[in-house]
Amino acid sequence: MDFNNFDNYKEIEQSLNTLYKSKKYDFTESSISNGLLDDLIQSGYVAIFNQDYEINPLYITALIFKQAGYNGINLDLFSFFIDIPNILSVTNNHIHTLQKHLEGKQLITSALKEPYNHVEEGMLTKGFPIEDGYKISGIKSFVENYNEATSILFSFQTSEGIKLALINKERLKHLDHVTTSSKILSQIHFKDVEVNFKEIIEINNVLEALNHIELSQKLMRSMFLEGVTKKMMELTSAYTADRKQFDRPIATFQAVSHRAASMFIDQECLHLINKQALYSLAEKRNDMENHILSAKAWSADVAHNSSYSAQHLHGGMGVSKEYDLWKYCLLAKEHEIMNDSRTVALNKLGKNITLNQ
Numbered sequence: 001m002d003f004n005n006f007d008n009y010k011e012i013e014q015s016l017n018t019l020y021k022s023k024k025y026d027f028t029e030s031s032i033s034n035g036l037l038d039d040l041i042q043s044g045y046v047a048i049f050n051q052d053y054e055i056n057p058l059y060i061t062a063l064i065f066k067q068a069g070y071n072g073i074n075l076d077l078f079s080f081f082i083d084i085p086n087i088l089s090v091t092n093n094h095i096h097t098l099q100k101h102l103e104g105k106q107l108i109t110s111a112l113k114e115p116y117n118h119v120e121e122g123m124l125t126k127g128f129p130i131e132d133g134y135k136i137s138g139i140k141s142f143v144e145n146y147n148e149a150t151s152i153l154f155s156f157q158t159s160e161g162i163k164l165a166l167i168n169k170e171r172l173k174h175l176d177h178v179t180t181s182s183k184i185l186s187q188i189h190f191k192d193v194e195v196n197f198k199e200i201i202e203i204n205n206v207l208e209a210l211n212h213i214e215l216s217q218k219l220m221r222s223m224f225l226e227g228v229t230k231k232m233m234e235l236t237s238a239y240t241a242d243r244k245q246f247d248r249p250i251a252t253f254q255a256v257s258h259r260a261a262s263m264f265i266d267q268e269c270l271h272l273i274n275k276q277a278l279y280s281l282a283e284k285r286n287d288m289e290n291h292i293l294s295a296k297a298w299s300a301d302v303a304h305n306s307s308y309s310a311q312h313l314h315g316g317m318g319v320s321k322e323y324d325l326w327k328y329c330l331l332a333k334e335h336e337i338m339n340d341s342r343t344v345a346l347n348k349l350g351k352n353i354t355l356n357q
Contacts, residue, residue, distance in 0.1 A: 069227025111140035123157035146186035
């Protein structure tokens with residue numbers, strides 16, 4: 001079965017490669033401050049969220065992240081391309097503001113994750129009723145592009161269930177944290193922050209929407225890692241073919257060729273599993289969660305093994321900043337554990353299978 005399910009796949013893939021290579025985007029800067037988001041908007045890659053677009057946006061979004069990983073782009077637009085569009089597709093209000101976000105006119109970021117907590121366990125951020133809304137207390141972590149955003153979309157638990165609200169960030173306090181790959185992710189501290197009813201996002205089933213966002217995040221993280229590990233494999237192949245020892249390319253040594261062959265097998269398996277998971281999510285199949293958990297577990301495992309093998313086969317060059325491999329190893333290390341590590345994903349998958357889900 002062809003899980004890509006749309007025409008012009010190769011053309012779009014090449015177009016993204018050309019875009020990513022057209023400028024030297026600073027590895028440590030955000031995709032907003034270095035102009036990458038503006039370039040993606042101008043190139044039409046945000047227009048995929050138009051309701052009349054002929055291709056499912058998920059397929060294009062997957063390519064955006066996969067090719068970003070392949071080109072060593074430290075892409076921090078998961079909130080922009082996944083969280084906000086998902087909410088826009090199911091809400092009945094604040095539509096104008098959310099659309100302005102996708103036009104690049106009013107940047108919103110999302111605060112949906114909490115420290116050491118998952119969606120199905122319930123929200124630790126609480127909303128307590130007041131006369132015209134709620135008073136919020138709690139902590140949200142892993143918030144992208146907080147410093148560039150004007151508004152924050154966040155979730156909180158109430159006695160009536162989980163709610164979403166969209167507020168101006170000037171009412172909040174935050175701490176910035178630098179990640180393994182030098183990106184800045186923020187932590188927001190809610191302390192008696194008042195939210196009125198007009199700022200609530202109206203959605204029929206908030207938990208279902210949040211679960212769908214979490215699955216989409218996992219899959220796009222896995223697609224990103226597919227691109228990262230593919231490039232690491234290609235760099236390793238080229239280096240071992242060129243590097244000589246005892247007047248022979250080291251790629252001809254049995255131990256080296258076996259290690260490189262394992263990288264190739266891992267990469268091909270990850271490519272197939274990702275495509276199957278992408279198809280399942282796009283078609284909203286009943287088994288989509290299990291396919292996505294499988295993909296995340298595989299991508300985390302392949303990222304770890306490929307990084308280890310690539311650095312081993314490169315020797316000292318593997319950690320030299322004069323050579324590109326170091327960037328890919330940092331990306332592999334960070335994204336391996338984001339949106340669930342291999343162990344967490346496998347535990348969830350095992351639980352689903354045990355419960356026949």
